[in-house]
Amino acid sequence: MATLKDVAAKSGVTVTTVSRVLNNRGYISEETRDKVYLAMKELNYQPNEIARSLSKQKSNNIGIIVPHIEHPYFARLIGYLEREAVKKNYKIILCNSHAKFEKEIDYLEMFQSHRVAGIILCSRSVDIGKFVSLNIPVVSIERPVDVGTTSVECDNYQGGILAAKHLIARGCRHLVHFSGIENEAMPADARSKGFIKVCEDNNILHKEVESKADDYLNMEYHSLIESVLKENPEVDGIFASSDLIAAQVIQVARKMNIQVPDQLKIVGFDDVSIASLVSPTITTIHQPIKEMAQEAINCLIKCTEDSVVPSRIQLPVSLIKRETT
Amino acid sequence: MATLKDVAAKSGVTVTTVSRVLNNRGYISEETRDKVYLAMKELNYQPNEIARSLSKQKSNNIGIIVPHIEHPYFARLIGYLEREAVKKNYKIILCNSHAKFEKEIDYLEMFQSHRVAGIILCSRSVDIGKFVSLNIPVVSIERPVDVGTTSVECDNYQGGILAAKHLIARGCRHLVHFSGIENEAMPADARSKGFIKVCEDNNILHKEVESKADDYLNMEYHSLIESVLKENPEVDGIFASSDLIAAQVIQVARKMNIQVPDQLKIVGFDDVSIASLVSPTITTIHQPIKEMAQEAINCLIKCTEDSVVPSRIQLPVSLIKRETT
Incomplete structure (x- = not known):
């Protein structure tokens, strides 16, 4: 492989x-620059990024931790994060924590050893105090963490409000909300609060059903949904905290001969591809995932430049009306 | 940050x-080892992986290029690749080529600069001859490339045979196959061949419909499907080259008041989560994605150890019967 010396x-x-040419440092004449570039091209010279990283004590990698690569929400989010990172000349190292606290810690330590330029955390709340003190910028998405970091999220509370108002306006009087995982702080918690507030203000009967961590990891809610629908035959409206759950509500309703939307109306959350791929298509709360990814990458880069960055960025949500209501 | 000197x-x-303790090299007594580990722990010492990579002239990153992070097939594949890589102490750098040839070349050059331990290529066929000569192992998944690399794929031809045989056994006499992208070598091509072979052997009327590259990138086939169903009202069986297309066939059929499976039977391909999340659930050809990911990572690691590796690994597929047939 050609070296710097060969090029010289x-x-x-x-x-x-x-x-100097490589690092764009100091005065170099046009002519010299052209000569060097030509030599690099002829020798197929590839700068050693590892050596460059060592001299900078920092790489141009961004470490990303998600709880669940295959979940449609994270699949879409990762897609946008990668696109934004590449635009700014960064690459992503992707890690899947399977929502395990210990795996998150392992990954954070690994990122530290690899001198990543920054970390995007979409997983559980962990004590990231020590990472902040090491001057690795951290941005969290949909999981507000400690002070000293930036968190990017959508307006989950408003999402709950929009969903409940819409179901009530469409005539529902007995609502069920499939919310987050029990005993765990999730973005779904704020959705619940907004939902319950509207139900209480309008004297609408409502029930909140939490799921188990395993349901989330296996993306499997059918038996939970079936038992809830059997125990609550009067239910006429469901607010699911993800489109994935909403899609499974449609399947269970079909199996139980419950007509959607005539007998049962459904609102999902996220607005990922599955919402428009199932039949009937799912009315849902749209999360601005693309914009959230842009904000997250921009904040991370600002942090590396020591600029002042917001500690919290909340983006608006909207209701997308489709066939389930 | 604590250094090696501080630990010493x-x-x-x-x-x-x-x-020596860090690199597990030479004889070290149990007692010394314990003392060193204790000091590392107390000082919160983090080895500098960049420096280690430089001395090895190789990192423990595996570069992965996919054409489409959000496509349900790749979302699942990436999940398994990450899991297998982590088991073997490697990390993944994930790149999305959006099926653009130039982006693939950029990423391959970037991987080379970063001295990745190996590359997994799930994107178009590119001329990777120069990467092979640079001794970076390359394994391709579902995209056989040049000589000198390993390709891992499922038995796509057999998949086409199983799909056609099943539709015919269920009584279909006019088949349509939504295959790959026109003018492009895709794994779907072998599926078509198997499908057409069975139709010809059984004297079954059949038609192959290719899609545009944009349909694939946007995951949007509704208008193509609708025009095909309108122009061919006699069609009673469809073999779609992905579950994503099959899900959209269900939606279009519903819109056109065609009953699935009574009037139209559908077989998909991949067996990703969407196949069991839509209603009716999709009969499909199961790709052993998990096993393919395992084979790919294992081959890559064997390459780095200079072991002899197969040049081609083909894994069997199977038909999963669900509600669309």
């Missing part, structure tokens, strides 16, 4: 000059 | 000894 020899300049 | 001072041994 071929272009007839010193190694220092080649290094 | 604290544990009362030389820097060389600490380095």
